Amino acid sequence: MAWSTRQLAELAGTTLKTVRHYHKLGLLAEPERSPSGYKRYNVRHLVRLMGIRRLSDLGVPLSDIPTVAAADERSKEVLRALDAELAANIERQQRMRGELAAVLEDGASLDLPAEFGAAAASLPLAQQNLLVAYSSILTPQAMSVIREQYARPRDEIAEEFEHLRDDAPEEVRRRLAAHLAAEVRTQRADPSSVTDLVAASRHSGALTQSVVTQALVAFYNKAQLDVLRLLHGLLQEEEKKEEEKSGERDEKGGKARKVTEAPTTRPGPPPT
Numbered sequence: 001m002a003w004s005t006r007q008l009a010e011l012a013g014t015t016l017k018t019v020r021h022y023h024k025l026g027l028l029a030e031p032e033r034s035p036s037g038y039k040r041y042n043v044r045h046l047v048r049l050m051g052i053r054r055l056s057d058l059g060v061p062l063s064d065i066p067t068v069a070a071a072d073e074r075s076k077e078v079l080r081a082l083d084a085e086l087a088a089n090i091e092r093q094q095r096m097r098g099e100l101a102a103v104l105e106d107g108a109s110l111d112l113p114a115e116f117g118a119a120a121a122s123l124p125l126a127q128q129n130l131l132v133a134y135s136s137i138l139t140p141q142a143m144s145v146i147r148e149q150y151a152r153p154r155d156e157i158a159e160e161f162e163h164l165r166d167d168a169p170e171e172v173r174r175r176l177a178a179h180l181a182a183e184v185r186t187q188r189a190d191p192s193s194v195t196d197l198v199a200a201s202r203h204s205g206a207l208t209q210s211v212v213t214q215a216l217v218a219f220y221n222k223a224q225l226d227v228l229r230l231l232h233g234l235l236q237e238e239e240k241k242e243e244e245k246s247g248e249r250d251e252k253g254g255k256a257r258k259v260t261e262a263p264t265t266r267p268g269p270p271p272t
Contacts, residue, residue: 014049109128116150129215129219139202157176160176177231177233181235
């Protein structure tokens, strides 16, 4: 007894449209037709259709099914490549589940880079937005250092800066700038710290500068930006004095010294 296209599709657990599509691709041979013009399928067509569906369910692309069906060495290569792809997908999905668990169970932020976990989830929105912006330019190593910095206990001055009101008095701004300058000096003494975002960037200096500048202006208020301006001025003044002292020492020793320009882009207030 021969079967119609509809009956074949029903037996194989698929649809008329799929059977016709396989015919069009040449995966399934056209059957003989009855005198009245109807297609007449037999068990060979059913077995072939079931085999196509089996390979398709395993993730084999339709274009590779003829190769895999040949069961030769080339078919093994296709299956190995598919297995590697599936392994990568499983790893990616496991990572995604881990990140979702951190959000659901530990309170990590959806907006922050995954490696920050819950360490920075309690930060003000401006700080979180800055971290997201930094993640677009900094190397993974630099982001790892910053993550460790944000994981440390934060002092009252850092908290004060993060919550600084736009109308903060001048003396408060100067006090914060002086404190943060001391923190930057401490970080500079640590070779593992990130104190120059341009040097730690994956992109050109100009592009890095534009990201940092726009991020600071967008996410900090006028008082916070003024603190950063005062901070930068203090650091430049200290560097100038140090260069003058070094120049005097070199002059006494009869040696010429090349003065290098101080970095102009810094990560802002250190996450103490």
